[in-house]
Amino acid sequence: MERKNLVEMVNIHKWFSGVCALRGVDFSVGYGEVVGLVGDNGAGKSTLIKILSGVYPPDEGKIYFEGKECHFSSPREARMLGIETIYQEAAMVPKMSVMRNIFMGRELARFRVGPLAYLDIPRMEEESMKALERVDLRLRSPHAPVDELSGGQRQGVAIARAMYFKSKLVILDEPTNNLSVKESERVLEFIRELKKQGISSIFISHNLYHVYPVADRIVVLSHGEKIGDFRKEETSVEEITKLMVLP
């Protein structure tokens, strides 16, 4: 396979106890591309994304990342290759500070003693503020607990984290759910920022109106099958909506 796309998923099938969740889906993401993945609840969006992020393997089909075939056996493996998935409630630990959340599991150490690493807190403070500035998120202190932030700011922190750790692909699962119009607008800004930095992203939503403004390409799933894959300039909100509401 030639290296024209970052992600290439070919003929993906997935069954759950006899029920077919995905039926031969082809899905790709180009370098620096924002792909909107839309579809009704139960269309197979999350299943497709969970396969791509290593939560479960496909029953059939192949995944290529940067042109190489991949078999992820855990989300950790996918993350090591640079695939960062941001699930709404699973992205942050609310009671922990912004800084500790950003470096959770990938702490910066000054030195190690046996199994323990001594945290380099001054550097983590500095780096987390820098990372937040890159998404234009200005917080008073890196020690603010995440539960004091708004929903949009939390998405910003998660995206700043993905950028900081040089992810190649950021998957956002319903990032605008339960957010006000203004807050949703901020999340779209974060996604544009990702694109500017050359990082590809997949934006999953059941709300086409949130996806449409930022997406370069829109993929529509329905009942486990891909029923549409359009470059944005070749389509319109009306056309996709019509497709989505078809039985």
Added chain:
Amino acid sequence: MRHTLLFTLRRALLLREISSLIMLLVVILVFFALSPLFLSRENVGVVLEIIPELGIVALGVTMLMIAGEFDLSVGSLFAFCPIMISLFVSEGIHPILSIVLALLLSLLLGGLNGFVTLYFGIPSFITTLGTMLIWRGAVLLISGGWPPPFSSALPTAFLVGRMGIFRASILWFAGITVLLWFVLERTDFGNWMFATGGNQVAARAMGIDTGKVKLANFMLCSLLAGFAGVIQSFRLETTLPSMGGGLEMEAIAATVIGGTALSGGVGTVIGTVIGSFLIRIIDNGLVMARAPSYWFRVFIGIATILAVILNTFVRERARKMRC
């Protein structure tokens, strides 16, 4: 000027330990007013002698609770570990080796708590309720209900040797406090503990091995409970089969009074130290004030509930303060 003062006040009120600290100061003042002897040299010595035993157990319970799990078996292990030392010594094993073996056994039993909880996915409350009964039963079976003879060959000085009005145990307590504070606040493992207890799904998603984190804390908690039991047994120079009865509740009370959340992910080492002081000082102060000792449990109960209410209330107010 007013601005910075307010800011400092807000930060102080947001400290997890603040309500327990205020309660501790109030309790000390009240007992001092009731009986001036309360702050006498001798009495302070008495209090500092008994605090480490509860404090060390409570620190283990705190660490485990921050990581999101519970241990009710600490009181039983508190008796089990010194009983095993007596048993080993009476079998002719070298006293120091006996201590090491008994502590290793405690560590292992903590691992068992963790394994059963994590492997079968059952609540640690249930697992440790079970092991609490099992270890206590084992203690009674081994001892036959009577304290076994206490070997004079056991080196007690390094744990409970007298140093003026203190005993060595207070140094162990201080050392363990500093060590655990460091692990919790300044190492990657501490960050994993907060993450595991605070949102296990997120911690896992970020590649943290939450099972390993919990298992390590189960083991630490049991080791400290066994160790504290050895301290008490060496101080009293006997091993009562009943020792540590009800200690699990006092340890949880000390933890919760100190601002650690029952639900995990939140807590401090210093708060638990303050909570342990509070409990033992109420215990001692009631005696000094010649109150019937039955009042002890009543007051601990009130202190526990009050501390949590205060904590919630004070934090809510402090957050809304503008500065």
